[in-house]
Amino acid sequence: MANNKPTEPGALETSELSEALSEIATTSQKLVNDFLAKEQTEHHISVEDALAMSKPFQEWAARAMADPVRLWQSQMAFWQDYATLMQNSALRFWGFQSDPVVSPSKGDRRFKSEHWEDNPLFDFIKQSYLLSADYLHRTVKETEGLDDRTAQKVDFYTRAFIDAMSPTNFVATNPEVLEKTLETRGENLIKGLKNMLEDLSRGGGKLNIRMTDLDAFEVGENVATTPGKVVYQNDLIQLIQYQPQTEKVHKRPMLLTPAWINKYYIMDLSPKNSMVKWLLEQGHQVFMISWKNPTEKEADKTFEDYMLEGPLAAMDAVNEITGSRELSCVGYCLGGTLLACTLAYLAAKGDDRVKAATFLTCMLDFEYPGELEVFIDEEQIQMLERKMGAKGYLEGQQMATTFNMLRANDLIWSFFVNNYLKGDEPFPFDLLYWNSDATNMPAKMHSFYLRNMYQKNLLKQPGGITLAGEPIDLSQIKVPAYFMSAKEDHIAPWKSTLRGPQLLSGPTKYVLGGSGHIAGVINPPSRNKYGYWTSTKKTVDQDEWLESAKHFEGSWWNDWGKWLAHKGGAKVEAPQQLGSEQHPPIEDAPGSYVKERHDDPK
Structure with a gap:
């Protein structure tokens, strides 16, 4: 029956x-x-x-x-x-x-x-x-x-x-x-096992946990959508010029240098939280460096190459395209460290074209690198160098896993439970999609960075490192500088970033935002979240600085916007065409470099 x-x-x-x-x-x-x-x-x-x-x-x-x-x-x-x-x-x-x-x-x-x-x-x-x-x-x-x-x-x-x-x-x-x-009746465990096997397969035998629905986003479609053109490229970068969104713009263009460990579009996620879009709405001419996702072909690229073919090459293109000899620069995380090196190099050359610099969650003094110090002793750097030597580069997923370990409960175990035990699909979230889109790093460049910055802390010492034949001395930087850090940052702790302004000779401003390394920075005014602190006190003592600081509600972007307006120069008519005769548009933003994934390099 x-x-x-x-x-x-x-x-x-x-x-x-x-x-x-x-x-x-x-x-x-x-x-x-x-x-x-x-x-x-x-x-x-x-x-x-x-x-x-x-x-x-x-x-x-x-x-x-x-x-x-x-x-x-x-x-x-x-x-x-x-x-x-x-x-x-x-x-x-x-x-x-x-x-x-x-x-x-x-x-x-x-x-x-x-x-x-x-x-x-x-x-x-x-x-x-x-x-x-x-x-x-x-x-x-x-x-x-x-x-x-x-x-x-x-x-x-x-x-x-x-x-x-x-x-x-x-x-x-x-x-x-x-x-x-x-x-x-156990369906969640069956689905969870399938999710785990798919992640293992995608990770080539290593568990690459999905933090978001990877099919819900596409670069250029619903993230990195601000209109613009790629107007210059070389082996390491594409330079994007964005379409102005105001009739008049500040005469001095602005060049953004993101970290090369992730894709640039952390500053251009969805339109509602795009820093690029907000800067354009404030009347700035915005240019963005988009880093190449290196493979074994770029194994011999050095930190020096990243400076010469990155910010310096981009500055030359920006100056030629806009007709302005002067510009302002923004560096985010490692991009800020590279920007400081570039400014010191320019100072040694007597080149004063940069008139303002912003450093976002950026370390210049690496004495207190936080928990990342766990991974940078001599023994582990040697092991890492042997691994990089086998391929010529450090796989993006390995570095992403290292950063995720710093917040394991939030960035590993919560998804382990959701995806594998509950059998649920991860929620579509643009920030986590970006977080999963790491880039590889050339072996020579990354080894130089780890040893000279993190391990030996030579950047803060005048002449401690030499790039393109010039001893790098941060004290020669006289450019007005705006430092922004985040109170809960676990990658660039503000105990460390607070020391940055002391190394420069020009006027500096230090602002402390709420939240962490990403959410604290990408905090548009429309959200009215976290708040921020400012103080004019020059000190490297956190408690002393915070005690003297004044707290403000809302986003630190409000304060930064006022500072940038004073540094941007007079207003002029916005350009009608992007690029120039010498640098004609190559392709539409976001370009092709940003679409190269670390787990499927072309």
């Missing part, structure tokens, strides 16, 4: 389940074979990575065991708290209310589901995890005798382990995942 019981909503039919499992099995086998083949050629590097990570923990263990009393006290405090948790949990199971022994931090979104509070079992799991995490944190932090760099490494990797072991990352201990698994 046929079973006519209706299928539960969301449940997989037997034939669909069989087909899905068969497809998964076939894909899995191919991925395993590819992974094993790759490991045979890269195994020695994997072993070196593991040894490099284990050494700091060996040193920490030796230091911790040298002070058994402190270790015993830490363990006793943990067990006392755990005993209290057990007692309180027992009371809750019997129907009595009890105060939590430990609670998540205010910004911890992992435990936002009401189940973590209302259900005694999951409340116990949550608090057990938080107590254990706190115990590990304190044990590591309170160990004495470690040098600062080793302590930082141990702390970073301990937090990475703690984040990975969160109960939210496992099916059996995440109430939201369990609830969905019951509702869909």
Whole structure:
């Protein structure tokens, strides 16, 4: 007799389940074979990575065991708290209310589901995890005798382990995942496994987690859409001139230099949050550098080449196209570091064409690089150089993963849970699409940058580095400069960026915005978010500066716009045509360089 019981909503039919499992099995086998083949050629590097990570923990263990009393006290405090948790949990199971022994931090979104509070079992799991995490944190932090760099490494990797072991990352201990698994009769796990296999395949055997719907965006269609023309190009850059959006424009054109680790369109996302569009609306003539996505063909490109073929070549083109000898410049992150090098080079040459400079979340003094310091000791740089040497460049995905690790709960584990455990598709988000669109970096250039800037901190020293035959001395920069940093920036900490203005000789202004490295910068006035601080006090002490600063509501763009208006020169008629006879338009913006992806270089 046929079973006519209706299928539960969301449940997989037997034939669909069989087909899905068969497809998964076939894909899995191919991925395993590819992974094993790759490991045979890269195994020695994997072993070196593991040894490099284990050494700091060996040193920490030796230091911790040298002070058994402190270790015993830490363990006793943990067990006392755990005993209290057990007692309180027992009371809750019997129907009595009890105060939590430990609670998540205010910004911890992992435990936002009401189940973590209302259900005694999951409340116990949550608090057990938080107590254990706190115990590990304190044990590591309170160990004495470690040098600062080793302590930082141990702390970073301990937090990475703690984040990975969160109960939210496992099916059996995440109430939201369990609830969905019951509702869909496991369909979410089947979909999640398919999502994981697709990400593994896209990453060439490495897990390349999708943070957004990659099919929802297309460069030039719904991101990087501000009208313009590519008016110059060489082996490293395309130069975009944007169509003016006002009848009159400031005489001095503006050249934007983005970081080459990501695509330029962070400054030209959707029209509602496009910095480029906003600058055009303020009456500026805007030019943008769009970096090439390098392959093995560009392996020999150096940091010096990035200066000569980047900002310097672009400045020459901008001057010729506009007929203005003067211009202002903007550098974002690494682009700001390169801009500072370029200005010092121009100063050495007696070239004073740049009349104003803006540095966005940019380090010039690398003494306090934040948690990125974990990845830049001699041992790890040597390993990185061997990896780059094999291909001639650093793969964009590797650097993107490094940055994501700095905010693992937000940029790794939240998507792991959403995509693989819940089986959901990531939400379309232009900022995360851009974040997934990293670029490769030539081996010679990247090695020079890591060693001379991050490791040796030579840029701040007069003559510490030499580019194109000129010793670079930042103190020779007399250009009026505007420094903007973000209070929660984990890539260019404001403890470090606050030192930048002290290295220049010209008038400087330092502004601190809210939020982080991206959202803090890309913060159009229409959002009226985060606020910002300004102060005229010249100091490298964060507390001292903040105490003297005045807070303003809204976007820092409002303050920057006033500063730029004074530096832009008189208003003139906007050009009717883009480019010039010497630099005719090559193609429409956003150009072809920006469309080259790191995971499919042309």
